[in-house]
Amino acid sequence: MSTLDFTLALGDDALIAAQRLGEWTSRAPEMEEDIALANIALDQLGAARLLLTYAGELEGAGRDEDALAYLRDDREFRNCLLVELPNGDFGVTMAKLFFLAAYQLPLYTALAGCADERLAAIGAKARKESAYHLDHAALWVRRLGDGTEESHRRMQDAVDQVWPYTHELFTPAPTAPVDPATLRADFDAQVRDVLDQATLTRPADGWTPGGGRDGLHTEHLSYLLAEMQVLHRAHPGARW
Amino acid sequence: MYGNDFAPPEDGPGGGLLGEVEAAEAALREAAARARRGGPAGDEDLEAYFAGVVDADQKIEPRDWMPEAYRKTLIRQIAQHAHSEIIGMQPEGNWISRAPSLKRKAILLAKVQDEAGHGLYLYAAAETLGVSRDELVELLLNGRQKYSSIFNYPTLTWADVGAIGWLVDGAAIVNQVPLCRCSYGPYARAMIRVCKEESFHQRQGYEILHTLAHGTPGQKAMAQDAVDRWWYPSLAMFGPPDGDSTHSAQSMAWKIKRFSNDELRQRFVDMCVQQAEILGLTLPDPDLRWNEQRQSYDYTQPDYDELLRVIKGNGPCNRQRMEHRRRAHDEGAWVREAAAAYAAKQNSRERVAA
Ligand SMILES: [Fe+2]
Ligand SMILES: [Fe+2]
Numbered sequence: 001m002s003t004l005d006f007t008l009a010l011g012d013d014a015l016i017a018a019q020r021l022g023e024w025t026s027r028a029p030e031m032e033e034d035i036a037l038a039n040i041a042l043d044q045l046g047a048a049r050l051l052l053t054y055a056g057e058l059e060g061a062g063r064d065e066d067a068l069a070y071l072r073d074d075r076e077f078r079n080c081l082l083v084e085l086p087n088g089d090f091g092v093t094m095a096k097l098f099f100l101a102a103y104q105l106p107l108y109t110a111l112a113g114c115a116d117e118r119l120a121a122i123g124a125k126a127r128k129e130s131a132y133h134l135d136h137a138a139l140w141v142r143r144l145g146d147g148t149e150e151s152h153r154r155m156q157d158a159v160d161q162v163w164p165y166t167h168e169l170f171t172p173a174p175t176a177p178v179d180p181a182t183l184r185a186d187f188d189a190q191v192r193d194v195l196d197q198a199t200l201t202r203p204a205d206g207w208t209p210g211g212g213r214d215g216l217h218t219e220h221l222s223y224l225l226a227e228m229q230v231l232h233r234a235h236p237g238a239r240w
Numbered sequence: 241m242y243g244n245d246f247a248p249p250e251d252g253p254g255g256g257l258l259g260e261v262e263a264a265e266a267a268l269r270e271a272a273a274r275a276r277r278g279g280p281a282g283d284e285d286l287e288a289y290f291a292g293v294v295d296a297d298q299k300i301e302p303r304d305w306m307p308e309a310y311r312k313t314l315i316r317q318i319a320q321h322a323h324s325e326i327i328g329m330q331p332e333g334n335w336i337s338r339a340p341s342l343k344r345k346a347i348l349l350a351k352v353q354d355e356a357g358h359g360l361y362l363y364a365a366a367e368t369l370g371v372s373r374d375e376l377v378e379l380l381l382n383g384r385q386k387y388s389s390i391f392n393y394p395t396l397t398w399a400d401v402g403a404i405g406w407l408v409d410g411a412a413i414v415n416q417v418p419l420c421r422c423s424y425g426p427y428a429r430a431m432i433r434v435c436k437e438e439s440f441h442q443r444q445g446y447e448i449l450h451t452l453a454h455g456t457p458g459q460k461a462m463a464q465d466a467v468d469r470w471w472y473p474s475l476a477m478f479g480p481p482d483g484d485s486t487h488s489a490q491s492m493a494w495k496i497k498r499f500s501n502d503e504l505r506q507r508f509v510d511m512c513v514q515q516a517e518i519l520g521l522t523l524p525d526p527d528l529r530w531n532e533q534r535q536s537y538d539y540t541q542p543d544y545d546e547l548l549r550v551i552k553g554n555g556p557c558n559r560q561r562m563e564h565r566r567r568a569h570d571e572g573a574w575v576r577e578a579a580a581a582y583a584a585k586q587n588s589r590e591r592v593a594a
Binding site: 015018019022023025026027028029030031032033034035038039041042045046048049052065066069070089090091142143144146147148150151154227228230231232235237238239240 | 344576
């Protein structure tokens with residue numbers, strides 16, 4: 001995987017995650033959580049902007065962050081399927097965020113030490129944010145898993161539903177600035193601890209959907225992009 | 241601070257009002273520094289003591305005696321203000337997913353997040369008066385307390401996000417700057433913090449409109465249409481004309497309110513006219529003109545019958561806004577219950593461990 005493809009993949013993960021988290025605004029279970037989710041969405045969006053800007057520079061075709069975000073079709077997006085899945089209930093959103101952060105934290109940490117200076121700087125900034133995302137999501141996984149009977153059932157359902165999409169995150173890419181396969185052990189340890197504390201069961205491995213990194217997405221992404229891109233595309237060449 | 245990663249236009253709004261917020265903050269510090277009387281003297285009655293503190297422009301604090309009507313008025317006003325911040329997240333939140341650039345998306349997300357923060361400080365200020373946030377939220381959800389009627393209008397285009405920032409946040413600041421000097425300390429302090437952020441919001445809104453008004457013909461038309469739709473509802477934010485306002489006189493005496501509705505409305509009009517000129521947009525009032533004698537603009541009053549209809553629940557979005565808030569509250573119930581159950585388990589575990 002080239003540095004460009006890798007940067008684009010990480011940027012798209014962050015952008016689509018931000019878009020989904022932004023959907024919670026004014027809908028969260030409590031006001032403090034509305035603020036927390038907006039914070040995490042802003043962090044993801046901030047990382048996406050840095051990564052997409054850099055991807056545009058690496059590509060050298062004059063595309064900036066907005067050209068990459070607004071003018072590509074779903075087949076050109078390189079994000080993992082996990083981030084494009086609909087939000088579901090709050091449990092599903094927390095399961096998605098927990099798995100994403102448990103992947104992004106070791107990823108950005110490794111990136112901070114990579115040879116590419118731009119990526120290293122982005123990793124150094126983003127890993128601090130990921131550490132907070134992971135804390136936040138893990139706390140909710142524990143609260144919901146070990147809360148009420150209803151919340152336990154919903155949280156276990158959420159984990160079961162989202163789990164298959166985590167495998168794609170670790171598809172080996174030995175030539176990438178960070179090989180995602182090397183992050184798996186960290187991720188597994190983190191997941192095991194939190195699920196144990198949350199009295200939840202790690203689902204068995206079986207179905208492993210993937211394809212996002214090659215531009216083969218779920219049906220959901222095209223709708224997400226239609227909404228995200230509609231205004232920008234309606235006014236070609238306009239400045240905002 | 242997120243999202244203010246652009247230079248504000250040289251001639252942008254907010255400077256004068258921000259200066260007033262800072263002056264109010266300095267006055268607050270001075271009032272705190274002046275030796276405050278430690279409490280009523282043995283033979284002094286509580287009412288006289290309260291009046292003395294208000295007259296001396298000192299602050300009433302939560303521990304102080306206050307007339308029951310003063311407490312009730314403040315609870316109602318602060319709660320309705322808090323509700324407005326929370327409901328106000330909806331019309332602008334409506335454009336987060338479609339914001340036309342990533343920079344604008346970040347600024348808008350941060351703005352809507354600020355409004356949630358304003359709601360939280362205000363509920364906390366109301367709680368110092370002996371009422372809980374849960375009780376106040378219940379009063380919002382069952383319709384017994386209101387929020388600002390402006391949020392019952394829809395955001396139909398992206399330019400509405402700009403118009404809300406410029407006009408609605410602008411009107412909110414004009415309304416709120418005097419509240420930074422309100423006699424109730426916790427409210428005055430919350431208002432100082434809120435006003436500073438609102439002035440950023442107003443600049444951001446102005447910046448959105450400025451960009452649109454200097455953009456393509458389609459963008460300019462979008463901006464003008466938004467100003468046409470938001471101008472009169474923004475004027476109505478100052479409330480009914482002074483003759484019909486029910487709460488004003490007493491609130492003025494208590495130094496909760498310091499200017500009448502019409503005085504504040506005039507101030508807002510005078511502030512907007514020049515800014516609209518710089519934007520290159522037209523305020524939709526053919527009778528708007530400078531009155532040399534009054535040193536103010538003459539302007540057309542908003543339609544107060546419309547305001548009344550919206551207050552009574554029949555604006556374009558009243559039902560939608562309330563349904564949205566109730567649904568979020570209801571759908572979050574299982575999560576809040578889980579958090580409470582988890583906290584209780586943690587507590588008892590700690591007790592066992594101790
Ligand atoms: Fe606000
Ligand atoms: Fe605001």
